[in-house]
Amino acid sequence: MIEVRRLRVLRALADHGTVTAAAEVLHLTPSAVSQQLAALETEVGQELLERRGRRVAITSAGRLLLTHTDAILTEVERAEAAMRQHADGATGEVRVAAFATAISLLVAPSLARLRSSTPGLRLVVRDAEGHQGVTQLLDGEVELAVAVEHRGSPRPDDERLTQIPLYAEPFDAVLPSNHPAASAKSVELASLSSDGWVTPSVGNPVRDVVLLACEQAGFQPRILHCSDDFRSVAALVAAGAGVALVPRLALRDSPTGTAVVRPLSDPAPVRRVFVAVRPGSADHPLVAATVKALAEAAACL
Structure with a gap:
């Protein structure tokens, strides 16, 4: 395998013409430069230099390697610059798990914001319904849920998570157009x-909220x-299902067909949405920037 540092020595020799001059530029001794070049010839299995008195000439194999x-x-x-930026928190990848509505209302607008405010961040989005998002976060598959x-x-x-509230929204009733209400x-x-x-479906947190609200209203749906x-729910309701x-x-902004949407009388159930991160990564600049963008998007709802 070719050592990159030996390629730097070959380049310095080609640029400056003598082992002594290359050694001065590289802050090495002439002997160390000669040893590095000899080792490079061993690595490639070919002669890279021709000795001509005090000077050396690059062979055709050496010019090809250059x-x-x-x-x-x-x-x-x-690569070195990218790693320095990554260590400084200026560049890197952040994976976000979110349910479908949050992707359209929060994550997509945040991605657009971050593209201009944090250009070194690459946001990777995963659709995760129900409990999947938090599970993926705890399993280390994503950085935010x-x-x-x-x-x-x-x-x-829960000490495994840092949770930040984003928004709360009431539930509305969706009714067929011929419903008495x-x-x-x-x-x-x-x-x-x-x-x-x-x-x-079973496992979706919204179903749990609906069942609890009905239970508190005195019936089981x-x-x-x-x-x-x-949208499919609204289509089924519009069809009289x-x-x-x-x-x-x-x-919001979705067609409901002939279905009618009406607010519920108080106390209406509420969906509370939050973003969670692992405490160890909460202060990372890219994670913090993503949380900030999500909160800004939520404030615009």
Whole structure:
């Protein structure tokens, strides 16, 4: 294997013409330069130099190696600069796990912000519904997770995580257009107890919030259909498949067909969204920049 430092010696010799001059530039002794060049010839298995009195000439094999040397030394310099920037927190990759709505409302706008404010950051996004985001974070697969508070969430004092609230949004009722409550200004959740329901699938935190809200309203919903895509939920409701509760921002700017969206009477259930990081990486400049961008995006909702 060719030693990069020996290529630097060959380049210095080619630039300055003598072993003595190359040694001065490299802050080595002439003997050390000669030893490095001899070792390089051994590594490539060919003569690289012709001795001509006090001077040396580069052989054709040496000139061929020099054409690669310049490219190699340039890439090594780039790699060294990149590693220095990484050590300083100026460049690197941050992986973010988030559920679909958070990707569109928070992560995508943050990516755009970070592209200009932190150009050395490469954001990698993973769609993670339900408990997956926090699980991936604890397993070291991502550096940040945007998730929803629910009964199975880590406690705020969980020492494995640093949790930062981002936003909270109420749930709205999604009703078929011919539903008796469709014309009301607000809907009492208990009035939907006899309807069939469309909910997210088991394991989705939104389903847990919906079930808890119905339980507190005094009934258990009769679940007929399941979908984790809120546009699909709205389409099923519009087709008369049942009623649903959906986080308000989840259907913002999304078509709901003939389905009607109405606010719930107080107390309405709330979806609370947070970003979590591992405490050991919370202060890393790139992680902190990403959290800041997410919080700024959340403040604009």
